[in-house]
Amino acid sequence: MTLYIKNMVCNRCRTVVRSEFDKLGIETLSVDLGEVSTAADIPEADLERLQQNLRHHGFEILQDRDKKTIEKVRNSLVRVVYEEDYPANRNLSDILVREIGQDYSTISKLFSETEGITIEKYLINLRIERVKELLIYDELSLSEIAFKLNYSSTAYLSNQFKKVTGLSPSFFKKLKEKKRKPIDEV
Known part of the structure; x- marks a missing residue:
């Protein structure tokens, strides 16, 4: 079972x-x-x-079948962001189709209708929360974080971070109280 x-x-x-x-x-x-x-x-x-x-x-x-599918999508995306065995050159839609067993347009439509956000936007939000976590740990430079999370460049990571949070990564690091969301609230 x-x-x-x-x-x-x-x-x-x-x-x-x-x-x-x-x-x-x-x-x-x-x-x-x-x-x-x-x-x-x-x-x-x-x-x-x-x-x-x-x-x-x-x-x-x-x-519920649809809720199960949504949860599978969420878990697949968490694995993409948090586990390092996903190659950077893998297409997200290919990963989801393989792991969920449905065509991508069906998965994408269901996710957007149910969650009120696209899969791509959800993935961006997950990645930004992961960037925050790594910035708080202060063990990696921003370029190392960009590489680890498969960003094409540090500049692209910084621009995306600022677009989502309203802050630059360096300003976020300087904050005394750094706000992160639990993954299940992203």
Whole structure:
């Protein structure tokens, strides 16, 4: 059985979700971003308890097909931004078609209608939040961040950052209180 879980966006989320399945004695085959495969069907009573436990941590088991697709898109985009094994030359639409199993125009239309934002704009917002995170860590230069996130240049990253936040990256770094959004609120 495969369950789709809303708001799983990081490895810590995987750990929390796996723990909730373990607490109920539900054997998992795999726990990935937004998706959990179990060894057997889950009895309705256990599914209800699992849903309650997951909600306590900000997660939700998705029942609706369109919501499942949207969550798959979100998780794919998070992987594109946060995991370094996605090649820069890969086309975003190809990645989504391969991971979701639907044609891109269908995915794009559904995402835009449901979320009120295009996939591309959502990806830009995710990337900018990642840039903020890396600027706060202060371990990489702006050019290293641009390279890490597959920006074509530091200037392009800076322009996009300013367009989205209203601030230059260097001004953002100087702020005493740096504002970031949790990934599930982007």
